[in-house]
Amino acid sequence: xxxxxxxxxxxxxxxxxxxxxxxxxxxxxxxxxxxxxxxxxxxxxxxxxxxxxxxxxxxxxxxxxxxxxxxxxxxxxxxxxxxxxxxxxxxxxxxxxxxxxxxxxxxxx
Amino acid sequence: xxxxxxxxxxxxxxxxxxxxxxxxxxxxxxxxxxxxxxxxxxxxxxxxxxxxxxxxxxxxxxxxxxxxxxxxxxxxxxxxxxxxxxxxxxxxxxxxxxxxxxxxxxxxxxxx
Numbered sequence: 001x002x003x004x005x006x007x008x009x010x011x012x013x014x015x016x017x018x019x020x021x022x023x024x025x026x027x028x029x030x031x032x033x034x035x036x037x038x039x040x041x042x043x044x045x046x047x048x049x050x051x052x053x054x055x056x057x058x059x060x061x062x063x064x065x066x067x068x069x070x071x072x073x074x075x076x077x078x079x080x081x082x083x084x085x086x087x088x089x090x091x092x093x094x095x096x097x098x099x100x101x102x103x104x105x106x107x108x109x
Numbered sequence: 110x111x112x113x114x115x116x117x118x119x120x121x122x123x124x125x126x127x128x129x130x131x132x133x134x135x136x137x138x139x140x141x142x143x144x145x146x147x148x149x150x151x152x153x154x155x156x157x158x159x160x161x162x163x164x165x166x167x168x169x170x171x172x173x174x175x176x177x178x179x180x181x182x183x184x185x186x187x188x189x190x191x192x193x194x195x196x197x198x199x200x201x202x203x204x205x206x207x208x209x210x211x212x213x214x215x216x217x218x219x220x221x
Contacts (some may be wrong), residue, residue, distance in 0.1 A: 004151075032207065044199065045211035086151065094207050095159060096167060097142070101151035 002027045004089045006100035013077045016107045021072040021103045023061075023087030032090040033070040035061055035097075039083045047072075047085070057081070077107045115200050115213035123221050130185045130216050132200030135190045140203040141183040142167065143175065145196040146215075152199065157201055158183055186199070190220040 001024045025031055035047040037091040046070045048056045049070040050070060061072045070087060113134045122128050134141065142157035144167075154167030158177040172194055174186040183202075187194060197217050201210040 010118060011141075034209075036210075043214055044212040045209075049207075049209070051207065090207075090211075094120075095140070095157055095165070097144075097154050097210075098168065099144075099153075100153035 001099045002089060002091055002096075004087050004098050004100040005061075005063075006085075006087055006103050008103045009106050010102065010106070012106045014109055015079055016076050019076050019077040019081070019105065020103065021074065021085050021087075023070045023100060025068050025087075025089045027068075027089060027091060029091060031063070031065075031070075032094060033062075033063055034088040034090065035059070035070075035072050036086045036088055038047065038086070039082050045084070077105075079107045079109055080104060082107045088102075112161065113200055113202050113211050113213040115156060115216050117197075118214065119217050121219045121221065123191050124191055126216075127189060128187050130187075130198055130200075130218070132183045132185065132213060133181050134183075134202040136138065136202060136204065136211065137180065138202035138204050141177070141190065142203075142210075143173070143183070143185050144199045144201065145169065145194075146199060147196050148162050155178070155198075175219070190218075192217065192220050195220045 005024045033050040037047040038044045059074045088103045089098045127141045143155040144152040153169045156175040158164040200213040
């Protein structure tokens with residue numbers, strides 16, 4: 001069965017420190033993976049997707065098929081990065097989505 | 110402004126009383142979907158629709174119905190709500206291909 005695991009429910013880092021939010025998935029096919037973010041009082045929105053291989057707001061995420069991981073990284077955390085982050089897996093030609101349980105990131109000034 | 114609109118934002122009801130949560134998008138998106146968010150479980154997909162009159166089950170469809178009579182609307186129907194359907198519900202839409210999901214602001218439902 002498809003599954004997305006985010007092992008950290010809460011994560012706190014100091015401003016300027018590196019941050020890594022972990023995401024592991026289980027899927028036998030070719031995965032499409034995403035990171036969605038929800039800032040305080042805002043809607044859930046796309047941060048980045050593996051297929052685009054882009055860096056958004058300094059965040060990157062690399063798909064590692066061997067380790068079935070899609071960890072989100074940023075070298076220097078900023079206070080405005082404090083938010084709830086969800087890793088998501090899309091299957092069935094992009095129609096079905098599986099989300100992780102989310103990681104609440106707090107960046108301490 | 111391009112957006113997904115859900116109504117109501119908050120709803121308190123009693124067991125067995127049929128209710129509908131509406132979802133509307135103004136982006137001419139073909140794909141729409143519903144999710145519920147519960148503590149410790151993240152978002153789970155309830156139903157999705159690939160186009161008008163085309164719907165399919167997600168991960169947790171039991172106790173829910175949907176309809177897609179028009180492209181812009183995708184209501185979620187609870188025919189006989191139960192307390193275990195107390196949750197935060199999100200609607201989302203997406204344009205063609207593998208574009209990003211646009212989410213609504215959520216509906217907090219409490220079933221007493």
